[in-house]
Structures are given as C-alpha cells and as structure tokens.
Amino acid sequence: MSKFTKSVLAFFLSFFVLLPFAIAQRVYKVDLKDEIGPNAWRTVNKAYSEAKMIQASTFLVELNTFGGAVNFADSIRSKLLNADMKTIVYINNNAASAGALISLAADDIYMNKGGSLGAASVVNQEGEIMPEKYQSYMRGLMRATAEAKGRDAKIAEAFVDPEISIPALKPDGKLLTLTSSEALKAGVIKAEVKNIEDLYQQAEIKSADVIQHQISIxxxxxxxxxxxxxxxxxxxxxxxxxxxxxxxxxxxxxxxxxxxxxxxxxxxxxxxxxxxxxxxxxxxxxxxxxxxxxxxxxxxxxxxxxxxxxxxxxxxxxxxxxxxxxxxxxxxxxxxxxxxxxxxxxxxxxxxxxxxxxxxxxxxxxxxxVLEDEQKSEIGYTSSQRKSDLIYKDGIARTVLRPSGKIEIDGVWYDAVALDGFIDVGEKVYVEKHENYNLFVRKLSAKPMDT
CATH class of the missing domain: 1.20.120 (Four Helix Bundle (Hemerythrin (Met), subunit A))
Structure with a gap:
C-alpha cells in the first residue's frame, strides 16, 4: 500500500472517529427573559426540536424571569426532565416563581453572582396569595422536580410554603429565596458564575460549539x-x-x-x-x-x-x-x-x-x-329626492326589515328602517319620518288615527 493511500485512509478514519465527538460537543442555547407564558413555552419547544435535529449534546437555557403561568412553566419543566440530552439552566439574575420550577428541572444550574432563586407561591394578577389547593399543587411539582434531579425536596417545598422550617436558610413563616452563594452551599446549583463566558469555562464548553436559538419574524x-x-x-x-x-x-x-x-x-x-x-x-x-x-x-x-x-x-x-x-x-x-x-x-x-x-x-x-346591488329605475328604484312628500303615506314591506330593508309605496321601492325593530315581509307600514337616504317606518297598526 502506497504512502498516499495510507494517508487518505488515515484521514477518513480520523474523520469518522472524530465526527461523532465533534457533534456530541454541540450546545444549543435559548434565552427566556420575559414572563413565562405561551411565548416562552413555544420558544423552548421549538428550540428543543432544533437542538435534537442537529444532534446537540447539551440544551442550555439562559433564564431571567420573575415568573408567569404555572401551566406553561410545567410544560417547560417536563421538556427538561424528559430531555434526551444534558440540560443546563443559567440563572442570569432572577428565577422566581415559575422560573424556580424550570430551574430545578435542569441537570445543572449555574447562577450569576448576586442573583436570586425561589419565592414560588402561586399568586393572582394582583400578587395576592391563592388558596391552599393551588399551593399544594405547586408544592407537589417542586418536590417531584427536585427529587427527579437529586436535589433537596424540602428546600424546593420551602420556595412555596412559608411553614417549612429550614433555620439555616430562612426564618419560619417566610418563603425561601436563595442568593447565589446560599444556593451553592445548599447544593441547589452547581456553581456561581460571573457571566456566560465564565459558565462556558466551568462547564468545559467552547464558545464556538454554542448555537444560539434565533427568534423568527x-x-x-x-x-x-x-x-x-x-x-x-x-x-x-x-x-x-x-x-x-x-x-x-x-x-x-x-x-x-x-x-x-x-x-x-x-x-x-x-x-x-x-x-x-x-x-x-x-x-x-x-x-x-x-x-x-x-x-x-x-x-x-x-x-x-x-x-x-x-x-x-x-x-x-x-x-x-x-x-x-x-x-x-x-x-x-x-x-x-x-x-x-x-x-x-x-x-x-x-x-x-x-x-x-x-x-x-x-x-x-x-x-x-361597499358591494351594493345596482338599483335600476325600471324595476321600481328611485333616488332620495322629495322623500319628504312620503311622510305618513302607507306602504308594504317588500323585504324583512331587521331593522333596515325595502318597502313599496305607490309601486316604487324605497330604502327603509323599521322603528319597531322588526317588520316581516308583506306587512303594511306607514312612513313616520325621513332622514338622509332612508325612510323610517312603523307598522300600519301603530299609525295615529288623526293622520
């Protein structure tokens, strides 16, 4: 075998050996920096589908939110829990309420120094605490999520329930909110970071391997x-x-x-x-x-x-x-x-x-x-000129007036509006007044006797 042939074989062997490794290093990153709602869920779902399509090894969510709708947060949580790849949440400042639930669903959590995580009680639009059935549901979600990722379920519940006692982290009767250093000591997050580049360094991710999800028009x-x-x-x-x-x-x-x-x-x-x-x-x-x-x-x-x-x-x-x-x-x-x-x-x-x-x-x-039918004079239509002469004259409804329609007076058709609200075809009417293009009519039975 010639030296050239050996070199070609070595190249292709190296290519196919290293190709899966190169693909395996791909990181797909998506940002969630608004309220957790339908847009957030649609963005994460679409981003995850694209991450799978390119065979990414890591799905990275940069999170900065004060919360949102529990149902959409639960959908994002489920997507992270059931992911076929490694999941990372980077808390870039805040992960409150629904954001805390999403964070706990990730394999690894990195948190900006000075950031906060927690305060996940269910509240209404005015910020008032909702009844116990809502809190119980949220506690269950938080507990189950923490247990699924090997985190302290009691800490997760304390994000929702102020009655959970954790003296080392919070006073009794208060919701738990952790700073980045407290979250690290409690084992909730993997590391504190200064910025996203610091995260890449600590997670051994090359910036060149990161693909940023783009929001389409x-x-x-x-x-x-x-x-x-x-x-x-x-x-x-x-x-x-x-x-x-x-x-x-x-x-x-x-x-x-x-x-x-x-x-x-x-x-x-x-x-x-x-x-x-x-x-x-x-x-x-x-x-x-x-x-x-x-x-x-x-x-x-x-x-x-x-x-x-x-x-x-x-x-x-x-x-x-x-x-x-x-x-x-x-x-x-x-x-x-x-x-x-x-x-x-x-x-x-x-x-x-x-x-x-x-x-x-x-x-x-x-x-x-307006798409109007052509109204020809030879079939009985006329203009609005001298319609004042028709006041108190009798006629007959040629279409249903609901309230507008057509009436006939002395063989001529006119636009009319029923002051009674509804007049059926064939009912006798009289003209009470005339304004602009229309005659205003009532049923003949309502006509005053002295007219």
Missing part, C-alpha cells in the same frame, strides 16, 4: 398578536364587522374586516396551544345563532342571547389555557381578565357604533368599499 408576529391590548382591538374588529355586516344589506367590506380580525385573533392562539377546536366551534356557533336571529327568527329571543354568550365565551376561553373548561391549569385570574378584555371590547364597539355608525356607513370612503 413569525414568532415575533405571533407574540405581538397575542398581546392582550392587540387581542382587544381584534375583538373590536370582529364584533364591529359582524354588526355592520348584519345591519347593512349588500355590504362586503365589514365581513372582510370581521373574518380578518377573527383569523388574526384565533390563529396565533391556536399556534400557541391556547385556542382549541371546540373553543373556535363555540365562537362560530355563536355567529351562526346571531345570523339566524337576524335573518330567520323574528324578534330577538333565545337564539340572539345564546349567540352573544357563545361568541363571548368562544373568544374569552381561547385566550386562556384549559382542559375542556378545567381552568385550574392556567394562571389564576387569567380567565377573569380574558372576559374583561372581551366584554370591554364589545362595549367599546357598541359605543363606537352608536356614536359613529351612521356616519361611517354614509361616508364616501366607506361607500367605495
């Missing part, structure tokens, strides 16, 4: 759309669009606004795992009931009330993680907040429609976007 858009304020505006678009579509015959733009708002509202929540199929189905059922109430069922009754309730619940439930109406898995107070957002948007949309509805419909800019 789609992820940023999803995060923006599920912001409660943005969700409120989208609900406003949904309700307003539905209202104008039902109230204005021939309109198309309002339907587009409602559909687009609904898509932007539900799609990111569905991607985040918040909105489920049954919640979207409730919303759709509510819209269908409202349509039936307006176009099929006379008056306003059970279908209309149920439609409003279904629409409200479909929107509110989609914003909160739940197990088919079991909301105990979500952060306390979120369900009430979601209902407040939806109800507030509904009320605000009603106010806007009452104040500006007619002006919007009559504006030239809006009419450009």
């Amino acid at each position: 789609v992820d940023k858009i999803v995060a923006f759309l599920i912001n409660p304020m943005v969700s409120g505006f989208l609900v406003l678009g949904i309700i307003g669009g539905i209202y104008f579509e039902l109230q204005t015959p021939g309109i198309g733009f309002a339907l587009v606004v409602a559909l687009l708002s609904a898509a932007l509202f539900f799609a990111p929540l569905y991607l985040q795992g918040l909105a489920d199929n049954w919640e979207i189905a409730i919303f759709v059922a509510g819209v269908v009931l409202l349509v039936l109430e307006v176009f099929v069922i006379p008056g306003f009754g059970i279908a209309g009330v149920l439609g409003i309730i279904f629409v409200l619940c479909g929107l509110a439930f989609s914003m909160v993680d739940n197990d088919f109406l079991n909301f105990s898995v979500s952060k306390p107070g979120l369900l009430i907040n979601s209902f407040l957002i939806v109800i507030g948007a509904m009320l605000f949309s009603v106010v806007l429609m009452v104040l500006f509805g007619k002006n919007i419909l009559r504006s030239s800019a809006f009419r450009v976007l």
Whole structure:
C-alpha cells in the first residue's frame, strides 16, 4: 500500500472517529427573559426540536424571569426532565416563581453572582396569595422536580410554603429565596458564575460549539398578536364587522374586516396551544345563532342571547389555557381578565357604533368599499329626492326589515328602517319620518288615527 493511500485512509478514519465527538460537543442555547407564558413555552419547544435535529449534546437555557403561568412553566419543566440530552439552566439574575420550577428541572444550574432563586407561591394578577389547593399543587411539582434531579425536596417545598422550617436558610413563616452563594452551599446549583463566558469555562464548553436559538419574524408576529391590548382591538374588529355586516344589506367590506380580525385573533392562539377546536366551534356557533336571529327568527329571543354568550365565551376561553373548561391549569385570574378584555371590547364597539355608525356607513370612503346591488329605475328604484312628500303615506314591506330593508309605496321601492325593530315581509307600514337616504317606518297598526 502506497504512502498516499495510507494517508487518505488515515484521514477518513480520523474523520469518522472524530465526527461523532465533534457533534456530541454541540450546545444549543435559548434565552427566556420575559414572563413565562405561551411565548416562552413555544420558544423552548421549538428550540428543543432544533437542538435534537442537529444532534446537540447539551440544551442550555439562559433564564431571567420573575415568573408567569404555572401551566406553561410545567410544560417547560417536563421538556427538561424528559430531555434526551444534558440540560443546563443559567440563572442570569432572577428565577422566581415559575422560573424556580424550570430551574430545578435542569441537570445543572449555574447562577450569576448576586442573583436570586425561589419565592414560588402561586399568586393572582394582583400578587395576592391563592388558596391552599393551588399551593399544594405547586408544592407537589417542586418536590417531584427536585427529587427527579437529586436535589433537596424540602428546600424546593420551602420556595412555596412559608411553614417549612429550614433555620439555616430562612426564618419560619417566610418563603425561601436563595442568593447565589446560599444556593451553592445548599447544593441547589452547581456553581456561581460571573457571566456566560465564565459558565462556558466551568462547564468545559467552547464558545464556538454554542448555537444560539434565533427568534423568527413569525414568532415575533405571533407574540405581538397575542398581546392582550392587540387581542382587544381584534375583538373590536370582529364584533364591529359582524354588526355592520348584519345591519347593512349588500355590504362586503365589514365581513372582510370581521373574518380578518377573527383569523388574526384565533390563529396565533391556536399556534400557541391556547385556542382549541371546540373553543373556535363555540365562537362560530355563536355567529351562526346571531345570523339566524337576524335573518330567520323574528324578534330577538333565545337564539340572539345564546349567540352573544357563545361568541363571548368562544373568544374569552381561547385566550386562556384549559382542559375542556378545567381552568385550574392556567394562571389564576387569567380567565377573569380574558372576559374583561372581551366584554370591554364589545362595549367599546357598541359605543363606537352608536356614536359613529351612521356616519361611517354614509361616508364616501366607506361607500367605495361597499358591494351594493345596482338599483335600476325600471324595476321600481328611485333616488332620495322629495322623500319628504312620503311622510305618513302607507306602504308594504317588500323585504324583512331587521331593522333596515325595502318597502313599496305607490309601486316604487324605497330604502327603509323599521322603528319597531322588526317588520316581516308583506306587512303594511306607514312612513313616520325621513332622514338622509332612508325612510323610517312603523307598522300600519301603530299609525295615529288623526293622520
């Protein structure tokens, strides 16, 4: 065998021997520096999938959070506990509440000097301690997580329960929060570090082997759309669009606004795992009931009330993680907040429609976007000129007025609005007043005798 052949064989042998070792040194790093919620869970889940795809040996989470929703923290905890690779959490300042639960699920914890870890009691949106059933659930999670990684379960429970007695670390009756030096002495963390480079050195990780998870534009858009304020505006678009579509015959733009708002509202929540199929189905059922109430069922009754309730619940439930109406898995107070957002948007949309509805419909800019049927004079349509002459004249409803529709007077069709709220096809009416483009009518039976 020639020297060249031996060199080639040696090269390929070295390559295939060292390749698995090189791959095994890959570290995939993801940052969690906001409230623990659907965005955090989606980010970690996506990052872990990419780490597996590149066959990384270590999954590193840089954490700096004051907490968040327990259910999403539990999902991240489970991902770390069941990971196929080594897991490291780097506490870059704070790991409170839900952050403490995530930290305990890692194989190794490194902590910045001056950082803190603990204070994991379950609280509501106002920071008030929740009832015992929530604390008991959290204690169990903390204890089980610590035991799974060989850490002191009593210390983990003391993060949640002030009654746990650990004289060396905290006074009785106070929640446990550990500094970096205290956590190191208690065996909770592996080491104190000055910065991420110090962590790499102590964990024997080369910076060149670290792959940083990048947040995509789609992820940023999803995060923006599920912001409660943005969700409120989208609900406003949904309700307003539905209202104008039902109230204005021939309109198309309002339907587009409602559909687009609904898509932007539900799609990111569905991607985040918040909105489920049954919640979207409730919303759709509510819209269908409202349509039936307006176009099929006379008056306003059970279908209309149920439609409003279904629409409200479909929107509110989609914003909160739940197990088919079991909301105990979500952060306390979120369900009430979601209902407040939806109800507030509904009320605000009603106010806007009452104040500006007619002006919007009559504006030239809006009419450009309206899809209206062509109204030809040869089939009975006429302009609004001299409609004042029609006051107190009798006519007949040629379409259902809910409240707007068409009436016929002396063989001519006119746009009309029912002051009675609902007038069925074929009912006799009389004109009470005329404003702008419409005649305002009532049932003939309500006409004053002296007219």
